Amino acid sequence: MYSSPLEEREAPDPRGTGMGMVLGKFMPPHRGHRFLIDFARHYTREVMVVVGSLAREPIPGDLRFRWVQQMFPELTVLHLTDEIPQQPFEHPDFWDIWRSSLLRILPCRPDYVFASEIYGLRLAEELKAEFVAVDIRREILPVSGTMIREDPLQYWDYLPVCVRPYFVRRVCIVGPESTGKSTLARRLAAHYGTVCVPEYARGLIDLQDGRCEAEDFHRIARGQLAAEDALAGQANRVLICDTDLMTTTLWAEIFTGQCPGWIRRVARERSYDLYLVTDTGVPYIKDPQRHHPERREWFRERCLAELAARGSHFQLIGGDWENRFLLACQAVDAMLARVSGRR
Numbered sequence: 001m002y003s004s005p006l007e008e009r010e011a012p013d014p015r016g017t018g019m020g021m022v023l024g025k026f027m028p029p030h031r032g033h034r035f036l037i038d039f040a041r042h043y044t045r046e047v048m049v050v051v052g053s054l055a056r057e058p059i060p061g062d063l064r065f066r067w068v069q070q071m072f073p074e075l076t077v078l079h080l081t082d083e084i085p086q087q088p089f090e091h092p093d094f095w096d097i098w099r100s101s102l103l104r105i106l107p108c109r110p111d112y113v114f115a116s117e118i119y120g121l122r123l124a125e126e127l128k129a130e131f132v133a134v135d136i137r138r139e140i141l142p143v144s145g146t147m148i149r150e151d152p153l154q155y156w157d158y159l160p161v162c163v164r165p166y167f168v169r170r171v172c173i174v175g176p177e178s179t180g181k182s183t184l185a186r187r188l189a190a191h192y193g194t195v196c197v198p199e200y201a202r203g204l205i206d207l208q209d210g211r212c213e214a215e216d217f218h219r220i221a222r223g224q225l226a227a228e229d230a231l232a233g234q235a236n237r238v239l240i241c242d243t244d245l246m247t248t249t250l251w252a253e254i255f256t257g258q259c260p261g262w263i264r265r266v267a268r269e270r271s272y273d274l275y276l277v278t279d280t281g282v283p284y285i286k287d288p289q290r291h292h293p294e295r296r297e298w299f300r301e302r303c304l305a306e307l308a309a310r311g312s313h314f315q316l317i318g319g320d321w322e323n324r325f326l327l328a329c330q331a332v333d334a335m336l337a338r339v340s341g342r343r
Contacts, residue, residue: 016044018111020132023050023102023123026064027057028166029071030148030158032116032141037072039134040114047114048106052080058149063166070162078105099126153237153336165232169339170271171332172241174303175278176296178285180321184278185242187325188332194236199243200224201251214256221248221263225270238332245270250302254295272312274335276328277303279318313338 020040026033040047051068053061065079082101085091103109113124114132124131135141143158152159152167159167171188173181182199189196200223204216224245232239245267252259280300284293307314315331317324 015042016112018044018046019108020044020047020112020114021050021106021110021127021129022047022114023052023120025053025057025145026051026068027053027059027145028064028148028163029067029160030141030143030145030155030163031160032135032138032143032158033068034071034160035141036114036116036134037075040112040132041075043114043132044112046076048076048078048110050078050080050102050105054083054086055081059166067160067162071160076107080105095122095126098123102127156237161233164235165229168232168235169238169273169336170228170232170241171238171274171276171335172244172272173276173278174243174247175276175317176280176299177293179278179280179282179296180324181278182242183321184276184317184324184328185240188328189240191329192236192238192240192332194238194240195231195234197224197228197231197239197241200227201243201248212255214252217248217252217256217263218260221245221260221266224248225266238336241272244272246303246306250299250306268310273339274331275303275307275312275314276331277307277314277316278324279316281318282321 020043022037022040024033024036037047037049049068049072051061051065053064055061061079061081065077069077080101084097084101085094088094091097110127110129112132113120113127113129114134115121115123116134116136116138118136120133121131138144141158143155148155148158148167153169156164156167173185173188175181185196185198201212201216201220204220204223224243228239228241245263249259249264249267252263277300280296284296304314304316313335315327317327317331319327
């Protein structure tokens with residue numbers, strides 16, 4: 001039996017017309033959360049997402065809130081920052097507190113509460129809403145925020161693109177002129193199937209026929225930071241960086257005798273999981289952007305002293321070109337094993 005064109009036009013939207021709510025810590029957001037929220041969006045026409053956070057939690061709440069906003073820009077995303085109990089046994093008025101906090105920030109009372117945990121049943125009762133269970137057994141996407149925090153690299157494929165830069169492991173290559181830094185960076189990126197952040201200064205100075213003035217260091221630093229942060233979202237677990245702002249600071253001192261204060265400050269604030277310091281002991285190859293072959297040992301020692309003073313993890317990389325690559329791979333592999341689950 002066929003329906004008429006009129007019946008087809010009048011067929012109701014299979015989605016409900018009520019307001020849905022999803023509550024979570026999203027620490028961090030992952031594919032399981034995406035499935036839960038997408039399920040809610042396909043179940044009813046309107047959905048609100050509440051990101052609950054406490055100041056003491058390991059991943060800042062503001063960051064988690066922005067991640068969920070990026071993932072679902074078309075939805076109403078709210079941030080609940082009340083310092084309230086997280087388990088019923090923590091306070092005799094647990095459910096009253098939660099009901100009050102949620103109704104204070106929600107623009108309206110929800111008709112549905114979507115959750116992948118059994119607490120959603122009681123929460124729905126408190127809000128006078130209908131509970132909609134979504135993959136309670138966690139069989140569809142067997143992952144949790146705890147599992148990811150303990151070993152983010154193992155569960156990398158469960159992380160949304162906007163979340164990955166937070167967990168990506170960063171390797172920075174520094175050292176004197178003409179010691180194979182850029183070549184090593186590219187080889188490592190290819191070996192680990194990831195991306196390499198190039199040295200921003202080289203492209204800038206090429207446009208100036210090799211000249212470098214004091215004001216250029218502001219642009220060099222900003223460009224290096226922008227390139228690193230832009231490529232972090234494209235990295236596959238590890239990001240290889242060909243130089244950093246510590247190196248920019250040293251070169252500013254060499255060329256101008258000083259370095260802008262903001263560059264020094266950001267150089268101290270930005271950390272890397274591993275530094276590879278390329279040693280001398282290889283031929284110096286002339287280049288329009290290389291100026292101080294006599295200062296290669298001095299530059300190496302300054303890098304090592306700075307890293308030691310900061311308490312950074314670093315490895316001196318020497319020998320011939322092939323030996324440098326092998327040493328670098330060993331150091332990166334050891335770092336990846338060391339930092340697993342650190343954040």
